Amino acid sequence: MLSASRAAFALILTALLLALSPGSAIAQETVVVTELPPYTTQQADGRWSGPAIDLYRAAADRTGKDYRFVAASQGTGEPDFPVYADPNLPSGQIRSLPLHTDSIGLIGIGNRSGFTMGLLGLLTPGFFKTVAIVALLVLIAGTIFWLVERRGNDNLQADGSKSRGIGQGFWWAGVTATTIGYGDVVPRTGGGRIVAMIWMLFSMALTAVFTAYLVSLTGQQGGSRSLSEAVAGKQIGIVAGGAVVRSDLSQAEAVQTFATLDTALAAFDRGTIDAVAYPYQPARKAAGDRNVSATDGSIALPVFRVSSDELRQELDRAILSPAWQERVQQAFSR
Known part of the structure; x- marks a missing residue:
């Protein structure tokens, strides 16, 4: 009976020593989190949510890390995530890849959107420069058309005035380039028709380029200033x-x-x-x-600042995955 009691006591003592010995259990680590919506958000009840929180939890679980989240506002030390990828941070720190690439917002x-933004988008030096270039091309085409057609086309003689004749050619080139085609000035000679055909083909490409430029100035979806x-x-x-x-x-x-x-x-x-x-x-x-x-x-x-290279590798692997990129875009779209 006594020997049985001693054996039981020995087993209990051994279990206690094992429980208290270093390395017998994974120590819980405090992870300091900064609230940075939509990456990290702290709810009213103290719980944390957001794509960065989910990513850290998944990587920590895969590496067997025991942790608890603490808000940076509680003054528990430097935040672990999200922190910005500052090149001046100590080189010895283990940091993950950036979670996301964003544009600088103001x-x-x-x-502004709609009609107002469309008008304001045109009030730029680049727009007026582009209009001047297009006008010059139209003027060159109209002048060539006038030189070829002036002797065989009454509409381009303009009472013998050279400037008015070139003006008529400029009008024809502009109307032709925009595919309006009023028909008040048309080529009458073979040479004029060759010039007209070349100009029509060229102006198709010119109009497409100019239209795309206007869209880039006034369109807001996917655009940035x-x-x-x-x-x-x-x-x-x-x-x-x-x-x-x-x-x-x-x-x-x-x-x-x-x-x-x-x-x-x-x-x-x-x-x-x-x-x-x-x-x-x-x-x-x-x-x-x-x-x-x-x-x-x-x-x-931003980036994660972590305590082990194993955790960093898990985080980097997830950040580079298409699933993470899709998750971030969904969070931003909401």
């Missing part, structure tokens, strides 16, 4: 330590740095700055009823 400078032109001569705010840095906004009149996005938006509301530069997709979530426009400036953001 809060306070809106993408020039960052340098949008910030030129303006006071722009950025968030300290964020993805958008001063060098991205070299054309701005001045760049002010703010501790948080909220303080930057407050400065914009007061009229202290003209716009806030911020990653476009998160800017759409944070801007409220303020206008937000996308630009042609691009940034890679």
Whole structure:
């Protein structure tokens, strides 16, 4: 009886020592999370959601990592994710690939749509330069047509006035290029008809190119505005330590740095700055009823800062997968 009690006690003691010994269980790690919609969002009950949260959970589960999420606002140290891919971070840190490539957005400078935006999109030096080039081509074609047709076409003689005759040729070339074809001026000679045929074929391509250019100026779906032109001569705010840095906004009149996005938006509301530069997709979530426009400036953001190379490899593998790219696009489209 005594020997049985001793054996039982020995088994209990052995189990206790094993439980308390180092490496007998996986220690729970605190993961500091920054709220950055739509990547990470903390619900009212404290739970975390978002594509970056799901990605971390899946990679951590595959590597057997035990963890708990803690909000960065609770002052528990530097955030682990999402953090921006700052090249000045210590080289010894293990960081994943960027989760997403986004464009630089401007809060306070809106993408106006419809008729108004269509008109404003034409008021650019590039548009007027293109119109001048097209007009010159039409004038050259009209002049050639007049030179060939002037002796055999009464409509181009214009009472013997050379300028008025060239003007009639210019009118014909413009009407022909736009396929309107009023019929008031038509080729009468063989040479004029050859010129007309060549011009009609050429103007088909010219019209297609010009139309595509107009669409690029006025179409908003899938389009973005020039960052340098949008910030030129303006006071722009950025968030300290964020993805958008001063060098991205070299054309701005001045760049002010703010501790948080909220303080930057407050400065914009007061009229202290003209716009806030911020990653476009998160800017759409944070801007409220303020206008937000996308630009042609691009940034890679954000990354995971992890404690092991094994976890980094799992995260990178998932980030490079088509499924992750589709998931991110779905989150942004909502």
